[in-house]
Amino acid sequence: MSEPIKTDVLIIGAGPCGLFAVFELGLLDMKAHLVDILDKIGGQCAELYPEKPIYDIPAVPYITGQGLCEALLTQIKPFGATFHLQEMVQTIEKIGDPQFRVTTDRGQVFEAKIIVVAAGGGSFQPKRPPIPGIEAYEGTSVFYAVRQMEAFRGKRILIVGGGDSALDWTLNLAPIASHLTLLHRRGEFRAAPDSVNKMMALVGEGKIDLVLGQVSELRGEGGRIAQAVVKRNDGSHFEIACDALLPFFGLTMKLGPVAEWGMAMKDGEYILVDTATFESSVPGIFAIGDINWYPGKLKLILSGFHEAALMAQKAHRYVYPDKRLVFQYTTSSTSLQKKLGVA
Ligand SMILES: Cc1cc2nc3c(=O)[nH]c(=O)nc-3n(C[C@H](O)[C@H](O)[C@H](O)COP(=O)(O)OP(=O)(O)OC[C@H]3O[C@@H](n4cnc5c(N)ncnc54)[C@H](O)[C@@H]3O)c2cc1C
Numbered sequence: 001m002s003e004p005i006k007t008d009v010l011i012i013g014a015g016p017c018g019l020f021a022v023f024e025l026g027l028l029d030m031k032a033h034l035v036d037i038l039d040k041i042g043g044q045c046a047e048l049y050p051e052k053p054i055y056d057i058p059a060v061p062y063i064t065g066q067g068l069c070e071a072l073l074t075q076i077k078p079f080g081a082t083f084h085l086q087e088m089v090q091t092i093e094k095i096g097d098p099q100f101r102v103t104t105d106r107g108q109v110f111e112a113k114i115i116v117v118a119a120g121g122g123s124f125q126p127k128r129p130p131i132p133g134i135e136a137y138e139g140t141s142v143f144y145a146v147r148q149m150e151a152f153r154g155k156r157i158l159i160v161g162g163g164d165s166a167l168d169w170t171l172n173l174a175p176i177a178s179h180l181t182l183l184h185r186r187g188e189f190r191a192a193p194d195s196v197n198k199m200m201a202l203v204g205e206g207k208i209d210l211v212l213g214q215v216s217e218l219r220g221e222g223g224r225i226a227q228a229v230v231k232r233n234d235g236s237h238f239e240i241a242c243d244a245l246l247p248f249f250g251l252t253m254k255l256g257p258v259a260e261w262g263m264a265m266k267d268g269e270y271i272l273v274d275t276a277t278f279e280s281s282v283p284g285i286f287a288i289g290d291i292n293w294y295p296g297k298l299k300l301i302l303s304g305f306h307e308a309a310l311m312a313q314k315a316h317r318y319v320y321p322d323k324r325l326v327f328q329y330t331t332s333s334t335s336l337q338k339k340l341g342v343a
Pocket residue numbers: 012013014015016017018035036037038042043044045048049053054055056087088089090118119120121122123124255256257258288289290291299300301302304
C-alpha cells in the first residue's frame with residue numbers, strides 16, 4: 001500500500017462529465033484527482049467514438065469525440081487536476097463526516113473530503129477470449145494491458161488480435177521479446193494500415209511470426225503458461241511455446257464495483273441522486289453523467305455538464321463549511337478570471 005494521497009475531491013471517471021467537474025470545482029477552489037481504468041482521458045468519447053462528430057454540445061455546432069476531450073482538457077488546465085490512469089477504484093470507506101478512504105486495484109489510496117462518481121456506464125474492461133481455464137493464468141502469464149514494457153523483456157510472447165492494440169504492442173514489444181508471435185484469426189487487420197505494413201515488414205525480416213488461427217488451450221502450471229495450443233483455420237492444431245499471452249479483443253463496459261459502494265441504486269445499475277445537488281444517498285458522495293438516475297434523466301453530455309455545476313455548489317459546503325459561497329459570473333468576476341489565469 002502506498003502513502004495516501006490527500007485531496008479535496010476524488011473524481012471516479014475521466015469521461016467528459018468528470019473532466020467538466022474539474023472546471024466547476026476549480027472555480028470554487030476545490031482541487032481534484034481523477035482515476036480512470038482506461039489508459040486515456042475522455043471516457044466513451046475517446047474510447048468508443050473519437051472521430052465521430054457530436055452535434056449537440058451547446059454553442060459548439062460540430063466537434064469530434066476526441067476534439068471535445070481536448071477542448072475540455074484546455075478548459076480545465078488552470079486547475080491542475082492530477083490524473084491516475086489504468087487504475088480502477090475498488091473500495092470506498094467512510095472515515096469522517098464526510099471524509100473517505102478510496103483504494104484502487106493498484107493499491108493506491110486516496111483520502112478525499114468528497115467523492116464525485118462520474119463512472120459513465122461503468123468501467124471499461126478487456127474482453128476475455130473464450131479459452132478454457134484462462135482465468136488461472138491471468139495476472140501471471142496472461143495480460144490484457146501492458147503496464148510496464150520491461151516486464152516482457154526476454155520473454156516469449158504470444159499476442160492475439162488484429163486491432164490497433166494488438167498491432168501497436170507487436171511493434172513495441174518485438175525489439176525486447178526473445179520471440180514474438182502475432183496470432184489473428186484471419187488475414188485482414190482492423191488496425192491502422194501503417195501499423196499493419198510495419199508488422200508485415202518485421203515478418204518479412206524474420207523478426208516475428210504471424211500465424212492465422214485461434215488459441216484453443218493453454219498448458220502450464222502454477223499460473224505460468226508453457227505452451228498455447230493453436231487451432232489453425234483448416235482445423236489442424238500445433239503448439240507455441242510461450243511465457244506470456246497478450247489477448248487484445250477490445251473492451252466492454254461493466255458496472256464494476258460501483259454497486260458495492262453503499263449508495264441507493266436504481267435497478268442495480270444507476271446511482272439515485274437528488275436533482276438539486278446531484279448527491280447520492282451517502283452524504284459527500286455525488287454522482288454525475290451517465291451513471292446517475294433521476295426522473296427525466298437523459299444520457300447526454302450536456303446533462304452531465306449541468307449536473308457538475310450544481311454538484312460543485314453543494315460540494316463547496318462540505319469542503320469549506322465556514323465559507324459563504326457567492327454566486328459569480330466568469331464574464332464579470334475578477335476573482336474567477338484570476339483563477340482561470342485570464343485577469
Ligand atoms: C457511439 C456513441 C455516440 C454518442 N453520441 C453522443 C452525442 O452525440 N451527444 C451526447 O450528448 N452524447 C453522446 N453519447 C453519449 C456520451 O458519450 C455519454 O453521455 C458520455 O460519455 C457520458 O459521460 P460520463 O463522463 O458520464 O461517462 P463516460 O464517458 O462513460 O466515462 C466514464 C469513465 O469512468 C471510468 N470508470 C468507471 N468506473 C470506474 C472505476 N471503478 N474506476 C476507474 N474508472 C472508472 C470508465 O473507464 C470511463 O472512462 C454517445 C455515446 C456513444 C457510445
